[in-house]
Amino acid sequence: MKKLIIAALSMVVSVGLLAGCAPNKGSDSPVTQGNSGSAGKGENTKVVTISVRENNWGARKDNFVEAEKRVNEDLKAEGVQVKIDWWPGIGDDELILQAQAGKAADVFINSSVDIGWQRDAGIIQAVDWVKDSKVFKNVPESYTNIMQYEGHYYGAIQDMDASPVFISRKALQGLGWTDEQINGLKGRVDSGDFTFGDLVDLADEAKKKSLVKIGFAVEDIRFEGWNYTFGNYNYNPEQNKMVLAAKAKDVYSFWADAVKRGVIAEGIADIDTDKAAPMFVKGDVFAEFARTEFYQMMREANGMKDNIEGYNAWFKENVVWIPVPSATKGGKPSSYSNPAMIFVGPKVDDAKMPYVQKLIEHVLDADLQVNHTIASGKLPVTPEAQADPRFKEMEFYKDHAYLVEFTRTRPPQPDYAVFVKGYTLGVDAILTKGKSADEAYDLFKKDVKQNVPADRVIIE
Template identity: 25%
Template sequence: MSQKPSSTYLIVGLIIGLIIGAAIGWAVTPKGVPEEEYNAVVSERDALRSELDAIRPEYEALKALVGTLPTDGVITMSAWSAGSPVDYYRAENLKRAAKLLETLLRGVGLNITIEMDSYYEHVSDWGAWKSKFASAFEAGEAPDIISGIDMVEAAEAGWIVSVDEYYAKYKDLLADIPEYLWDAVKYKGKMWGVPQDVASQVFYFRKDVLRQLGWSEEEIEALPDKIAKGEVTWYDLAEVGKEAVAKGLVQWGFFHRPNWGTSLEIPYYLAGGDFYDVETGKLVLDKSALKDMFTLFYTLAQVDKVLPDTMIGTSWREIHMGFVNGRVLFWLGGSWHWGEWQKVEYHETLGAVPESYLWENVGFALYPALEKGGKAGVTTGPWKYYICSQSKYPELAFLICYFATIPPYDTDHALTSSHLPVRYSTLNYPPFVEKGGFLYKVSTFVAKHGMSKPILHPKWGILKDMLLEHLVKVEKGTLTPDEAVESLVNAAQAELGEELIVRE
């Protein structure tokens, strides 16, 4: 296939030039034209200029891309996306974006068809997902776009390419995605992905159970604010959980995730700990924060008996059914679960619950402080699309990833999955404004209290496995919090050596 000649640029440029020329021409007032008519023309010119400014980044992007693509024929691409049962727009939006980009490219003279095979998988075993991708890569059959793998590992292995070149080329076009999200795709001074959505942890509670405990509506509605101010702590809520269990209103006070994840790290962060040192690029264990974290989970499981000591390894379905059916008072979850409960049949009577049921029976807040007056908070960060190094069209793949988050597509994914929008403009997009009440509220407290804690180290997976192993022993009571801290630190030092910083 031949390459598109430079005359295409001239044609597209001529169209833009004609628009500009017309706008400028209208600004010259002929003699005898009434002032009212002249002002109307000026207003129309200004509106036209605004529209031109709005489309200029897209025009510049297409102009830059045209010369790298064939003039006609079929471009075949593929993408693998993963997530929860309700994250399927991660794949669907790539197909939509490919068709949108195809239409735009045809508008500048390329007679091409983009065939996007966009695959989605509900993944609970992320190790298996990584192995599946690694096998495809080894066979030379990797997709053009991948998500759901560790960015640092993928970059070090050469599975994905840096997007620095494309970020610089299309920077004006990309400004609608907040800078802090682009910062989150950086490793060793380079960018490695395109932000797709924003995840935030959410601490959920059952309003209906609190009502049965005698709480007034005013007290229930005030709980999130009291948690945010540090007036209500984890240990205060443990007492509420004990009361609810003792009265037979719930089976358990608390549930958390069945494997290691960010929601389990939040108490450690709220205690002042970090797992990664930005300056040195090394992993970190803060012994004081570790003790606070282990003490919390030991207290919940072994002292107050409001958390099962078998949480790790429990099926996700059992966990969600426990909370959605009101057998658990507090759930250490994420914003996306709000959407999942409306799509997956967890409720034993209602099946997938309507959002009205959630507003009536479920409340949400920050993760509580560990002590009175302490800090409450949540973690937040982007899901990412990556461009595989085996892709024949990496620049095209990059733009497809970007167009997959335009406000209509961003909104569909946000409202379906309950992940936060990735773009500024989506927050003002009418369909999102109309239906995104939950996400708007979560976005508000994320803006005030959100923490971004990327851990950009190739051996983070090793340390996570050690943390999980010791958490299991703490919750089962085979190690005290102090014993767990010492055991974990010793094991991590032996395994990680100079790659680990230990703080008292």
């Protein structure tokens, strides 16, 4: 299970670099930082240059290019022109090193979980204009929480996903389920009638009857998302501290039981979504715990990248999806995510900020959000975008968009990565060493006490 440990350790790279880890090689664009000024567009034209780090995934860069055009239409009457100065995209380590050298882009995209360490490293600044921005006036409260940290807004949420469970319809049919029962499963999860334990039992039965080869597959090593199913949230936002609670034993008990029954195999950490998508398409996996974009990954694994109609027909015949069920009868389902944020660099002053704000707000225009959904498989973040006719035609996306109202995200607390490493060590001990839930919890607790600063964690 070295891959499990290595993957978990890779989550702490940002924290480690703050402590002095060696940098990767890299260079930055030799471009002057974008301060407002007049240049080359006539005496009466004010050119505002905004440096933006490239991010080509999905439609992110395309949306910035289009947003630049729209901002300039807005500003034409004011005699102002915004010009994007593209900087190359770089990793977290280089962000820190370049910031230390005085080079920081005005705008860049990173994960919501990165807010804490980025702020502490001086890479970003507060953007409290987000609170009153017309873009976010109708978003769920969960989005508001995601964008805030210790009383301030530090980013504008750029896209979103949820974490549905994709289940083999064929396997359920093999267990004797009718179409009516299968189609009603999501409603039972929403009402708390169908629990996580029920799902484990079904996976166990499907595997024992050789309807599938694997009971559960999980995206990457995002095992901590299952904590939410058991009401174990690991984080106190009011105190900005991680929480090590005895509820973790309930989660470890699930792992131990699932391993004993063969629902989860030792190599679960080796089956990332790239491998799981073709396996699920072939019918080898009973339940895949993944993000929204797994829907699109299965389409590509099916060879139907450009055949959306054919894929939708295949999906209805072969797959049913549900939210992650609660572990308790009558409980609420859960979902977790790692959304992207648009961040603003520390050198943007009060004079430039209004133009940066306008650019970001246009990036989040409803139609541009949907362009990104089509290209990436991510969900749009505003109700206005979800009302777009193109989005409404995407049945899967439209139907599961309600999950984002209760989707939790990884906390931006800088010690989170180290904390989760300890949790993952406990999972690894169960998977590879046959340890009990109590033994795994003791290992987790010991690691947290050793590696997470005492004033940044609550141990119950």
